[in-house]
Amino acid sequence: MDRIVILTGAGISAESGMGTYRGPGGLWDSMRIADLATPEGYARDPARVHEFYNMRRQRSATVAPNAAHEAIARLQRDYGGKVTLITQNVDGLHEAAGSPSVIHMHGRLAGALCTACDHRWDAPDEMSPGHPCPACAAPEARPDVVWFGEMPYHMEEITAALARCTLFAAIGTSGQVYPAAGFVQEAFRAGAHTVEINLEPSAVVSDFAETRFGRATQTVPAWVDDVLGR
Ligand code: BJW
Numbered sequence: 001m002d003r004i005v006i007l008t009g010a011g012i013s014a015e016s017g018m019g020t021y022r023g024p025g026g027l028w029d030s031m032r033i034a035d036l037a038t039p040e041g042y043a044r045d046p047a048r049v050h051e052f053y054n055m056r057r058q059r060s061a062t063v064a065p066n067a068a069h070e071a072i073a074r075l076q077r078d079y080g081g082k083v084t085l086i087t088q089n090v091d092g093l094h095e096a097a098g099s100p101s102v103i104h105m106h107g108r109l110a111g112a113l114c115t116a117c118d119h120r121w122d123a124p125d126e127m128s129p130g131h132p133c134p135a136c137a138a139p140e141a142r143p144d145v146v147w148f149g150e151m152p153y154h155m156e157e158i159t160a161a162l163a164r165c166t167l168f169a170a171i172g173t174s175g176q177v178y179p180a181a182g183f184v185q186e187a188f189r190a191g192a193h194t195v196e197i198n199l200e201p202s203a204v205v206s207d208f209a210e211t212r213f214g215r216a217t218q219t220v221p222a223w224v225d226d227v228l229g230r
Pocket of ligand 1: 008009010011012014015020021022023026037088089090106145146147148149150151152155171172173174175176177178179197198199200201202214215216217
């Protein structure tokens with residue numbers, strides 16, 4: 001029985017209409033990362049950053065999971081061994097598809113974080129600078145997402161899962177953002193078989209033993225069928 005670790009990225013949610021970050025039509029094609037996804041950008045113009053996240057939070061509430069999210073939830077339910085699901089995505093589509101456990105290493109659009117006391121809660125539809133924390137009342141609420149230069153969440157748990165995994169799959173991620181892009185090397189060092197499932201080769205494709213290219217709604221259910229031996 002394999003111990004499986006799955007890493008997902010924006011490509012798995014693309015066919016649900018969430019949009020990717022990079023490439024033609026990607027978020028960072030029309031918006032500047034430095035303004036919207038760094039602590040420095042937030043310090044310079046918090047109203048603009050809140051507006052960007054309010055817009056995306058509202059958009060994410062209107063989309064539905066697709067066949068790829070559903071296939072992963074099926075694998076988590078039906079596989080006899082351990083399946084650890086790590087997502088870089090800030091949407092809630094894995095949960096909406098029925099995944100029983102999801103590690104959100106880059107946070108969640110649906111979450112709010114108090115920078116004064118670290119309290120976390122469900123974000124309202126609209127946030128703005130000075131939004132008060134419900135626990136300590138400090139006017140320090142921000143979106144609970146991980147910006148460039150910040151430490152991704154749950155790294156200890158992720159490192160431990162990678163160290164004991166025997167099958168690692170990266171799905172719908174460009175391999176351009178670390179530390180996630182380096183997980184394939186950690187899995188390889190642990191002796192795992194590694195597979196990239198993506199629309200096109202990622203920046204770290206040469207690190208994988210196996211590749212499967214195509215739309216996630218087709219490639220992921222087929223891969224899950226193979227793993228389940230159907
Ligand atoms: C499909 C498809 C379909 C399309 N079917 N596929 C120099 C060298 C190395 C590292 C650094 C460096 N300088 C700085 C760093 C570190 C930095 C980094 O990596 N920078 C790079 C730009 C170089 N990283 C960080 O700062 C991170 N923190 C950190 O490193 O802390 C220190 C540390 C030390 C030691 C250990 C651990 C940590 C934090 C990174 C935070 C990333 N945050 C964001 C924003 C989240 C909030 C928000 O949404 O606004 O996270 S950026 C954005 O990129 C988002 C994503 O999760 C992340 C990854 O993107 P993803 O998912 O790969 O999407 P895309 O769009 O890039 O790719 C989509 C893919 O899908 C493509 O391949 C398509 O082909 C494919 N696709 N349709 C299947 N239908």
